[in-house]
Amino acid sequence: MRLLGLCDISEEKVKDFLKKQWGSTEMVISSGVFDCSKLDGFAVLNDNAQITGLITYYMTEKECEIISLDSLEEKKGIGTLLVARVEEEALENKCTHVKLITTNDNLLAMKFYQKRGYYLAELLKNAVETARKIKPQIPFTGYDDIPIRDEIILEKLLNNVRHNSTI
Numbered sequence: 001m002r003l004l005g006l007c008d009i010s011e012e013k014v015k016d017f018l019k020k021q022w023g024s025t026e027m028v029i030s031s032g033v034f035d036c037s038k039l040d041g042f043a044v045l046n047d048n049a050q051i052t053g054l055i056t057y058y059m060t061e062k063e064c065e066i067i068s069l070d071s072l073e074e075k076k077g078i079g080t081l082l083v084a085r086v087e088e089e090a091l092e093n094k095c096t097h098v099k100l101i102t103t104n105d106n107l108l109a110m111k112f113y114q115k116r117g118y119y120l121a122e123l124l125k126n127a128v129e130t131a132r133k134i135k136p137q138i139p140f141t142g143y144d145d146i147p148i149r150d151e152i153i154l155e156k157l158l159n160n161v162r163h164n165s166t167i
Contacts, residue, residue: 003081006041006056014043017051021070027056028135029101030127030151034058034067042085044071044078053078057086057098064090066100069109083116090158097157103128104150105142118154127151 006014015037018025025037034056041056053071057064066086071078090098099121102109110120128148132138142148 001047001052001078002045003085004043004045006039006043006054009043009045009051011037013051014054017043017054017070018068021054022068023137024135026135027067028131028138029067030124030130031065031101032058033134036068039067040089041068042082044081053082055082055086057089059090059093059095062094062096064093064095064098066098069100079112080116083113087156087158095158097155099153099155101151101153103142103148104152105144105146105148107143110152110154113154113156116156118156120152121155122153124151124153125149 015025018036022036025035027034027036036056039056039058041054043051043055044053046052052073055069056067058067059065064086066083069079069082071082087098098118100113100118102113114120126149128138128151138148140148
């Protein structure tokens with residue numbers, strides 16, 4: 001298992017992975033429309049040089065936003081490794097927090113991030129309706145046939161990361 005920056009992987013390989021996972025390289029959320037293949041990020045490659053996990057993010061002066069996270073192999077630490085690497089990058093760039101947006105049906109993501117110190121920061125009711133106007137292929141139902149309607153913002157303050165790492 002190797003962790004690489006997306007700049008060290010062929011753009012075609014990254015695009016193919018994103019299209020397979022998301023239907024396109026485009027992510028439409030309330031914070032914007034992002035071409036994930038053009039964002040900064042990291043990937044985990046297996047021994048056959050195949051992507052088994054990928055994370056993309058967007059950084060501003062004080063904030064880092066995770067735009068996408070995918071792990072093809074659950075319970076192997078791939079997602080945790082990718083998120084931790086983005087948090088390190090955010091700290092190096094003096095960001096105060098990391099945030100992300102998920103949808104109301106993605107209970108696994110909410111559990112995953114909360115176990116890693118993220119908290120539910122905001123509920124954006126019916127936000128997916130607006131996203132569907134830009135990306136109509138967003139499904140109407142998601143995990144466990146839950147209707148996909150709302151976006152949920154999760155955040156993690158990075159001063160806690162810095163503090164905990166010195167203990």
